[in-house]
Each structure stands twice: as C-alpha cells, then as structure tokens.
Amino acid sequence: MARRMQQLYQALFCVLLLGSLHVSRFADACSCLLSHPQDAYCNSDIVIRAKVVGKKLLKDGPFGTMRYTVKQMKMYKGFEKIQHVQHVYTDASESLCGVKFDIHKYQYLITGRVFEGRLYTGLCNFNERWERLTLSQKKGINHRYQLGCKCRIKACHYLPCFVTSKDECLWTDMLSHFGYPGYQSRHYACIHAKEGYCSWYRGVTIRDKTTINATDP
Structure with a gap:
C-alpha cells in the first residue's frame, strides 16, 4: 500500500495547459503536457527574444520567486499587455516548474502569461535558446x-x-x-x-x- 501511495504521489505533476502555468506542489519533480511550439505561441500572452542580464531571488511565498532582468531584443506578441519587458518571473524551484536562464550568455525565446502586469514563465512554457x-x-x-x-x-x-x-x-x-x-x-x-x-x-x-x-x- 505504501509503495502504491508513493507511485500515486509521483504521478502528480504540474501542467501548463494552453500556455498557462499550473504548479503542483505535491510532486517531487515538474512534468508538463507536450505542446507544439505553435500552440505555445498562440496561448501565450507574451512572446519575446531577450538576453538575460541579471537575477534576484524575491522572498515572496514559501518557495520564493526568481526575478530575471532581461534585455529585450524583439517582441513578437503581447504589445497590448506589456510594451517592453524588463523582468521575467518564475518559481525559484525547478521542481515546481521554475525555469533557469543563464546570465549574460545567450539570447532566449521566452513565452509566458501576464499576471498583475508581470510576465511569468516556467518549464512548461516554450523557452529556448534562440540559436537552437x-x-x-x-x-x-x-x-x-x-x-x-x-x-x-x-x-x-x-x-x-x-x-x-x-x-x-x-x-x-x-x-x-x-x-x-x-x-x-x-x-x-x-x-x-x-x-x-x-x-x-x-x-x-x-x-x-x-x-x-x-x-x-
């Protein structure tokens, strides 16, 4: 019974459905429903190409939020929501679908949703190095x-x-x-x-x- 319960808990996952980030705090790792890049684009509020130039851990909530400072190179979608993105927010824990960006290294395609004027993204969004x-x-x-x-x-x-x-x-x-x-x-x-x-x-x-x-x- 204990082993079956453990398997059930491991089966819980955080899902980004239609571009929205839903986090499961019961799972030990983050997994996501598969999404074609077109769906990721169409269901995102914001789509930009940017270089990450800084980060700061915000002590909000039990796990914290990572705030990445970005230099926006180009916006492809979302002009009506945020005219110019300066910060991207994500869960500080990768196990809870937080995404990790390298600083001062690459240009990234970043997609996400806007909440209270902030751009949020995660592992279940489509984020990729532009060169790839x-x-x-x-x-x-x-x-x-x-x-x-x-x-x-x-x-x-x-x-x-x-x-x-x-x-x-x-x-x-x-x-x-x-x-x-x-x-x-x-x-x-x-x-x-x-x-x-x-x-x-x-x-x-x-x-x-x-x-x-x-x-x-």
Missing part, C-alpha cells in the same frame, strides 16, 4: 504561427487517430519521437489553406532564410 530554434520555428514565431491560431493541433499518441474537423492538424511526433521535439514541432506550422482547411505547412524559402538570418541572429 530551426529556421521554420523562427519563421513561425515571426509570422506564421499567428496565421494558425484558429487551427487546432490534435495530438496522436497511438494509432489509429484521425482529424474530426477541417480546423484540425494531426500531430504525430509522439509516435516516432516519443513526443516533442519531433519533426512536425521543428519544421511545420498548422495554418488555414485556401480551401478553408487547416493543414501542415513548411514553406521555408531561400528568401525566408536570408531574412531570418539578417534580422534575427
């Missing part, structure tokens, strides 16, 4: 993901699985890559086609590569 993003992901963040925010990316965990609406794209990364990040996550966006159906689109052209490399190093 594919050209298709950069193109999506710049423009393409926004075109697909009315589409629904339907995860396929085991066969058979089907789309049930013209607004759905079937996401099969879980079948071949054991989840994110798979080929569709790294190279495709789900957008409306001319016929009114949502479908996967890659479409990174030579012009796209030149533009992205010139404007988003």
Whole structure:
C-alpha cells in the first residue's frame, strides 16, 4: 500500500495547459503536457527574444520567486499587455516548474502569461535558446504561427487517430519521437489553406532564410 501511495504521489505533476502555468506542489519533480511550439505561441500572452542580464531571488511565498532582468531584443506578441519587458518571473524551484536562464550568455525565446502586469514563465512554457530554434520555428514565431491560431493541433499518441474537423492538424511526433521535439514541432506550422482547411505547412524559402538570418541572429 505504501509503495502504491508513493507511485500515486509521483504521478502528480504540474501542467501548463494552453500556455498557462499550473504548479503542483505535491510532486517531487515538474512534468508538463507536450505542446507544439505553435500552440505555445498562440496561448501565450507574451512572446519575446531577450538576453538575460541579471537575477534576484524575491522572498515572496514559501518557495520564493526568481526575478530575471532581461534585455529585450524583439517582441513578437503581447504589445497590448506589456510594451517592453524588463523582468521575467518564475518559481525559484525547478521542481515546481521554475525555469533557469543563464546570465549574460545567450539570447532566449521566452513565452509566458501576464499576471498583475508581470510576465511569468516556467518549464512548461516554450523557452529556448534562440540559436537552437530551426529556421521554420523562427519563421513561425515571426509570422506564421499567428496565421494558425484558429487551427487546432490534435495530438496522436497511438494509432489509429484521425482529424474530426477541417480546423484540425494531426500531430504525430509522439509516435516516432516519443513526443516533442519531433519533426512536425521543428519544421511545420498548422495554418488555414485556401480551401478553408487547416493543414501542415513548411514553406521555408531561400528568401525566408536570408531574412531570418539578417534580422534575427
């Protein structure tokens, strides 16, 4: 019985569903539902590219909050909520879905939600070093993901699985890559086609590569 109870407690996890950070304080580690980068973009209040230049532990609550000071390089989404992001807040504990950024090293893509005028993010949000993003992901963040925010990316965990609406794209990364990040996550966006159906689109052209490399190093 004790072992089964331990397994049940370990099964509890913190989930960011549709871009919202939900923390489970019963779990010993943080785990998250898989999300395609497009969903992460569409369901975030703020999407920016920034360099982290400082941090400070705030003694609020039993676990504390880490406040990262950032130098915003570019904002892709959220102008109406925060015109210029100076600080990013996250749980101080990684076991409670807090995210850790390196200081003065990399440019990051940072996504999150706004609460009381503050940008909050966590391990269940899509945060990645900019240099690690594919050209298709950069193109999506710049423009393409926004075109697909009315589409629904339907995860396929085991066969058979089907789309049930013209607004759905079937996401099969879980079948071949054991989840994110798979080929569709790294190279495709789900957008409306001319016929009114949502479908996967890659479409990174030579012009796209030149533009992205010139404007988003």
